[in-house]
Amino acid sequence: MEVLSCIIKKYVMQNTSFKYHWRCKELGITHFAFADDLLLLCHGDIASISTLKSALDLLSSSSGLSINPSKSFVFFSGVPLISTGLKAADCNVLLDKITTRVTSKSLSYAGRLVLISTQLYWSRIFIIPKKVIDGINAHLRRFLWSGSRVAWSFFWKAKFEGGLGLPNLELANKAAILRHLWDRVENWEQLENLGSMV
Template sequence: MEVLARIMEEKSKNPLFKFHWRCEKTKIVNLCFADDLMIFSKGDTNTVRLIMEGLNEFSVLSGLTPNPSKSNIYFSGCSEELRASILHIATFSEGMLPVKYLGVPLITTKLKATDCKCLVDRITKRISSWTNKLLSYAGRAHLIQTILFSMQVYWSSLFILPKKVIKEIESLLRAFLWSGTDIRKHSAKIAWDKVCVPRLQGHAQDLQSYLQ
């Protein structure tokens, strides 16, 4: 991929090449993550043509080519006519924004509650997929700690989650702990803040004995 980066760097020196406005200062054209490649540019036919030339040159050198069925172009602020021209040059399908990568949305604005709907839906779906309704409280607590909460932690490592979303997820986890897969929201046996207390603190031992 270093070869591709150098090819794209050379293409970006062409007077016809126009950077994406957020990448102009840093002169970024492409980013690579494992087997994934992201290319950024202004919505311009000459620029896209130079990018495709660079990809073809890399293909000749390495034997690697973009998979059309797994490649998409994302537009912002481009007219329909310009989109059609660029799609004709690139021969890739048009994707829809916002796009997800590794399960999270790629956005430049502050994360909103609506952006997290897929996270809440995933947690709800995971709870509903567990068909065993005879799990003990300790078993449910273990699933919450190791699986459900880890979903929230993954998103929290990348974004600052809105308070509304955190409360909604806590409500789901609390309902699953006390009612199982039915997710019925009723009065809990123990306050949620005590459930979340570390084992070495406060009422952790009493809680652990109750859950068992």
């Protein structure tokens, strides 16, 4: 994803006819990547779509990775991009997905720990309301405690402290968002420096 991000930035900068999605133009956002999912954003014109497609084609020819058409979707206009903070109701789908995943598995204790750690990836992208985090923690706690005797107070502690070594969801969420903000600032400064050189 890091390589793809660099490729997309290069293609967008080279193609003067590229147009950003109208809600993403100010920050220069062209894509979001999380886990094995990728969301591409642009204006619906042929030049802009072709620019992103060319970036994907280059990644495919270089790495052997390719898009799976059966798992891909295209949305034209009317896609709600929330400019305000997420509300608890906006996260119901995420909460339902986590609940379904962790309640439909019959796993060993170690297997449950691994599954829990994989459910936290999306918290690196969005600012999650405290109410939702509490709800997720409650589901994960019930899932982990099924058949185990581990105290919940050791859930977030590092392994060298006698804990389970899983990330604190609330702190991890805040840290990830701060990292995104920092990346935005760095990208903005790079674009400004590039503009002053032209």
